[in-house]
Amino acid sequence: xxxxxxxxxxxxxxxxxxxxxxxxxxxxxxxxxxxxxxxxxxxxxxxxxxxxxxxxxxxxxxxxxxxxxxxxxxxxxxxxxxxxxxxxxxxxxxxxxxxxxxxxxxxxxxxxx
Amino acid sequence: xxxxxxxxxxxxxxxxxxxxxxxxxxxxxxxxxxxxxxxxxxxxxxxxxxxxxxxxxxxxxxxxxxxxxxxxxxxxxxxxxxxxxxxxxxxxxxxxxxxxxxxxxxxxxxxxxxxx
Numbered sequence: 514x515x516x517x518x519x520x521x522x523x524x525x526x527x528x529x530x531x532x533x534x535x536x537x538x539x540x541x542x543x544x545x546x547x548x549x550x551x552x553x554x555x556x557x558x559x560x561x562x563x564x565x566x567x568x569x570x571x572x573x574x575x576x577x578x579x580x581x582x583x584x585x586x587x588x589x590x591x592x593x594x595x596x597x598x599x600x601x602x603x604x605x606x607x608x609x610x611x612x613x614x615x616x617x618x619x620x621x622x623x624x625x626x
Numbered sequence: 627x628x629x630x631x632x633x634x635x636x637x638x639x640x641x642x643x644x645x646x647x648x649x650x651x652x653x654x655x656x657x658x659x660x661x662x663x664x665x666x667x668x669x670x671x672x673x674x675x676x677x678x679x680x681x682x683x684x685x686x687x688x689x690x691x692x693x694x695x696x697x698x699x700x701x702x703x704x705x706x707x708x709x710x711x712x713x714x715x716x717x718x719x720x721x722x723x724x725x726x727x728x729x730x731x732x733x734x735x736x737x738x739x740x741x742x
Contacts, residue, residue, distance in 0.1 A: 556733035564728040616668040
């Protein structure tokens, strides 16, 4: 069975600082990994995804994530936080044999001025 | 504009009063899904549909019904709502399942339901 763990329900960073949101997964088969973002009062939208091509994946708004098989991780980073990045971020996993997405609990990113 | 729409966006109802939340997509997607989002629990899948007339239970189907009579529509029905169904509901769609689990899901704006 697959599962996703996001470390930290809330992460607070200063504007201009590095953003690091952690995601660890478990899967017995090669996974597909996703980061979705939910801005206040909106639905979720795809930020980036890993589908077994390059391990470093670049997404929208300057975010990127690196798939590390040995660490079963897919952490999300952005070099310099902007106020507009304040949102909730969800990590999710699926596989080729099970297209259902398994979701993490979400991490709310707070940007301090 | 390609989109998933949900109606209503906000709904307050009373225990036992049947309600339907509509979901429609204009992208000719085969796969559609309903989720509920609760604080600290992330998204939990209620039901999904792989195509017209093909639906299946997700992780938390109790108290919900769905139907898929047309490709574009996937309504969520609460026959007898209870307070524990107070939640934020999202409909999502994706192109299909031939590409396996790598497909991106496209989400509606959400429906916030309060059951008194």
